[in-house]
Amino acid sequence: MVCPNSNPLVEKVCELYEQISRLENLSPSKDVNILFTDLVHTCMPPNPIDVSKLCQKIQQIRSHLIKLCGQAEGLLESHFSKILASYENPLQHLHIFPYFDNYIKLSLLEYNIFTKNTTNIPKKIAFIGSGPLPLTSLVLATKHLTTTYFHNYDIDVDANSMAAALVAADPDLSSRMTFHTADIMDVTCALKDYDVVFLAALVGMDKEDKVKVVDHLAKYMSPGATLMLRSAHGARAFLYPVLDPRDLRGFEVLSVYHPTDEVINSVIIARKLPVPCVQPLDGLGAYVLPSKCACAEIHAFNPLNKMNLVEEFALEE
Numbered sequence: 001m002v003c004p005n006s007n008p009l010v011e012k013v014c015e016l017y018e019q020i021s022r023l024e025n026l027s028p029s030k031d032v033n034i035l036f037t038d039l040v041h042t043c044m045p046p047n048p049i050d051v052s053k054l055c056q057k058i059q060q061i062r063s064h065l066i067k068l069c070g071q072a073e074g075l076l077e078s079h080f081s082k083i084l085a086s087y088e089n090p091l092q093h094l095h096i097f098p099y100f101d102n103y104i105k106l107s108l109l110e111y112n113i114f115t116k117n118t119t120n121i122p123k124k125i126a127f128i129g130s131g132p133l134p135l136t137s138l139v140l141a142t143k144h145l146t147t148t149y150f151h152n153y154d155i156d157v158d159a160n161s162m163a164a165a166l167v168a169a170d171p172d173l174s175s176r177m178t179f180h181t182a183d184i185m186d187v188t189c190a191l192k193d194y195d196v197v198f199l200a201a202l203v204g205m206d207k208e209d210k211v212k213v214v215d216h217l218a219k220y221m222s223p224g225a226t227l228m229l230r231s232a233h234g235a236r237a238f239l240y241p242v243l244d245p246r247d248l249r250g251f252e253v254l255s256v257y258h259p260t261d262e263v264i265n266s267v268i269i270a271r272k273l274p275v276p277c278v279q280p281l282d283g284l285g286a287y288v289l290p291s292k293c294a295c296a297e298i299h300a301f302n303p304l305n306k307m308n309l310v311e312e313f314a315l316e317e
């Protein structure tokens with residue numbers, strides 16, 4: 001089954017999709033690992049393809065494939081989280097996770113992008129969609145932000161209990177890591193307490209759902225707080241949903257970074273704007289902070305200078 005005038009990459013993705021969608025289940029196994037490894041290796045090389053321009057049939061395949069990848073990722077993380085929990089100190093054994101090095105590189109990339117665009121060390125970070133193996137929070141907390149408090153949110157209570165078990169034996173991390181079971185769409189006032197909010201790639205499995213989450217965060221995050229998002233670029237968009245800077249209403253997008261190595265996700269960093277209450281006039285926007293905030297005053301704001309967006313592409317390796 002090939003989309004008219006598709007290219008060899010799309011044909012290969014469709015072939016792999018056919019096999020993956022016929023799997024009985026997506027729990028880790030030799031067959032599952034071989035197919036998903038092949039899919040990642042197919043989509044990883046830099047490729048200028050714009051998946052949004054492919055035919056309807058391929059769009060449907062992509063949409064379902066992203067969901068299958070998300071399920072497989074969740075099952076893989078649960079599988080290894082349970083193994084890790086059997087160790088006396090699980091945090092000494094995180095390297096048994098097959099993609100641990102990817103998280104080391106992704107967390108370093110996100111930390112470097114964060115420090116390039118901000119000056120303060122965050123006191124409190126929310127990680128949304130932390131999962132049963134919250135590697136991003138664990139790597140950031142142990143290697144980069146060793147005084148920061150991490151509030152991990154996951155809709156799945158089992159994911160949180162597995163994740164909490166991993167840090168229980170570690171006095172430092174068990175004091176700095178909190179796990180909240182909630183749909184992030186139900187979390188409101190608490191969001192204003194965080195200096196930084198990370199949104200996992202698999203929260204919001206298509207652009208529409210992800211934009212709903214971003215709009216929700218825009219409503220409740222504090223002005224000036226940082227949002228770190230994961231997206232995808234080129235053929236990697238067959239693996240994860242894509243967010244564009246224009247999707248981030250209520251935020252000033254500071255940078256978009258597209259890696260070309262084995263780090264699959266693109267990283268977007270944005271800053272929460274004051275809440276708009278009137279349409280910008282004559283190119284100058286007048287914004288009033290929400291009445292409930294301490295200083296409900298008008299903040300003059302010139303949207304023209306907010307577009308200092310930087311889109312960076314990793315240098316070809």
Ligand SMILES: C[S@@+](CC[C@H](N)C(=O)[O-])C[C@H]1O[C@@H](n2cnc3c(N)ncnc32)[C@H](O)[C@@H]1O
Pocket residue numbers: 073074077128129130131132133134135136137153154155156159182183184185200201202203204
């Ligand atoms: C499998 S994990 C992957 C995260 C990955 N470990 C990382 O560091 O990026 C994604 C998690 O997002 C959670 N999730 C999905 N939608 C959510 C929502 N609306 N609110 C909170 N958690 C959500 C899922 O339950 C899942 O455990």
